[in-house]
Amino acid sequence: MRSDPDVDLVRDCQSGSPRNLSGPFRELYDRFRDRVYNVCFRITGNPSDALDASQETFGILFRKISEFRFQSKFSSWVYRIAVNASIDLKRRSSSRRLASLDVLDEPRAGGSSRAEAQDDGVEMPLASVTRAELEQEVQRAISRLSPKLQTVIVLRYIESQSYEEVSQTLGISIGTVKSRLARAHDALDRELTPVLDRHYLG
Amino acid sequence: MNTPCLSLRERLLGLPDESTWGAGDRQHVERCRECRDWLERAEVAAEAVRSLPRCEAPIALVARVEAEMERMGTEHRLEGAFAELTRQRAPSLLQDLVFDPAQADASPLARTLMGLHRHRAPAVLERLVDEELGEPAAQRARRFVGDLERIAVPDELTGRMRQVEAREEPRRRILFPIAALAAAAALALWVGLLRGEPKEYRFEVVRVHSVHELSPLARHFAEGLSGGVLAASRSLEAGR
Numbered sequence: 001m002r003s004d005p006d007v008d009l010v011r012d013c014q015s016g017s018p019r020n021l022s023g024p025f026r027e028l029y030d031r032f033r034d035r036v037y038n039v040c041f042r043i044t045g046n047p048s049d050a051l052d053a054s055q056e057t058f059g060i061l062f063r064k065i066s067e068f069r070f071q072s073k074f075s076s077w078v079y080r081i082a083v084n085a086s087i088d089l090k091r092r093s094s095s096r097r098l099a100s101l102d103v104l105d106e107p108r109a110g111g112s113s114r115a116e117a118q119d120d121g122v123e124m125p126l127a128s129v130t131r132a133e134l135e136q137e138v139q140r141a142i143s144r145l146s147p148k149l150q151t152v153i154v155l156r157y158i159e160s161q162s163y164e165e166v167s168q169t170l171g172i173s174i175g176t177v178k179s180r181l182a183r184a185h186d187a188l189d190r191e192l193t194p195v196l197d198r199h200y201l202g
Numbered sequence: 203m204n205t206p207c208l209s210l211r212e213r214l215l216g217l218p219d220e221s222t223w224g225a226g227d228r229q230h231v232e233r234c235r236e237c238r239d240w241l242e243r244a245e246v247a248a249e250a251v252r253s254l255p256r257c258e259a260p261i262a263l264v265a266r267v268e269a270e271m272e273r274m275g276t277e278h279r280l281e282g283a284f285a286e287l288t289r290q291r292a293p294s295l296l297q298d299l300v301f302d303p304a305q306a307d308a309s310p311l312a313r314t315l316m317g318l319h320r321h322r323a324p325a326v327l328e329r330l331v332d333e334e335l336g337e338p339a340a341q342r343a344r345r346f347v348g349d350l351e352r353i354a355v356p357d358e359l360t361g362r363m364r365q366v367e368a369r370e371e372p373r374r375r376i377l378f379p380i381a382a383l384a385a386a387a388a389l390a391l392w393v394g395l396l397r398g399e400p401k402e403y404r405f406e407v408v409r410v411h412s413v414h415e416l417s418p419l420a421r422h423f424a425e426g427l428s429g430g431v432l433a434a435s436r437s438l439e440a441g442r
């Protein structure tokens with residue numbers, strides 16, 4: 001693929017063997033580490049799982065790089081490995097994390113304690129959401145989406161991929177990308193509208 | 203939600219900003235309040251996601267990836283070492299012991315195994331397979347009937363039949379009680395098999411004056427079990 005900026009570096013890696021993180025492998029790592037980590041972090045939703053998923057991604061990447069045939073953009077391939085590693089890891093540790101969230105979180109069933117307090121007219125210190133809290137709420141809303149919807153949201157808005165790039169990364173049609181993104185927005189809307197209203201309207 | 207609205211929303215989400223919308227899209231959004239609200243909320247949500255801070259990969263990652271590559275290097279070296287091992291031929295003694303029964307010192311087990319007679323598939327197998335493929339249902343039915351247990355006629359029934367025989371004309375005295383008996387026995391056996399009850403049969407004697415009065419099922423059983431006598435008799439009747 002002519003327009004792929006990673007071709008030369010990938011060919012250098014393919015001509016050597018992955019013995020240690022030096023030379024072209026180090027360069028490839030430096031080029032992709034933040035992108036891989038961000039995707040892993042936004043899909044798994046926590047730094048510890050993101051680290052595990054990133055390690056797994058680079059492990060697979062370096063082990064299989066000799067099999068890459070340039071039929072898609074190299075970055076799409078890297079993103080795909082990162083997405084799959086994150087989803088796998090999230091599945092493996094979801095029960096453990098859900099259990100700990102149940103302890104830390106406000107109760108979800110029957111409305112949140114914050115909303116109930118507002119209804120009662122009690123003055124709440126968190127009535128308007130701060131920037132950090134908003135980020136947490138947005139991340140939490142992303143984490144509650146199904147893996148398929150989560151992935152399109154992360155690739156589209158965190159990694160700024162076009163429909164075509166998302167389609168290539170996930171190996172699905174552009175029509176499927178469109179409909180998944182619209183469905184993801186419907187779901188985010190339900191989760192985020194109250195939070196965003198509090199944040200922007202005070 | 204109607205399809206034009208849905209497809210418009212899906213398409214506009216993929217465009218960078220409003221300046222790239224077409225005139226038709228703009229017109230739809232101006233007229234359709236639902237789409238306008240939906241797209242506004244979608245843009246706010248998208249912006250909230252976009253503005254999440256980008257994290258730098260933690261320092262710990264590089265150490266982990268280095269350790270991973272160290273492992274890969276070891277695997278690679280091991281693979282190389284295994285690949286360089288020369289393949290050894292099996293010693294000729296092994297070959298002689300296992301494969302050559304004619305050898306004077308071949309093992310008794312090898313001689314026995316090699317000496318086992320190999321059977322050819324019997325010629326009839328080909329025809330059976332052919333029939334099975336041609337008429338699987340008929341073959342299954344034939345096998346099933348062959349497996350049915352043949353039971354003895356109870357004495358009481360025989361006694362009753364004799365009484366009937368004494369009253370009926372010669373042809374009926376012979377032919378129809380057999381038919382009725384056989385049909386009833388087969389029916390009872392059939393019901394018993396379906397229920398899976400062990401060895402306890404119930405009989406019902408149905409007196410008929412003609413084969414035609416039997417139910418189709420009983421008639422077919424009777425014909426089958428009479429060895430064709432009833433069928434022949436029926437065709438004779440029909441020919442008259």
Ligand SMILES: [Zn+2]
Nearest residue numbers: 207234236237
């Ligand atoms: Zn509309």
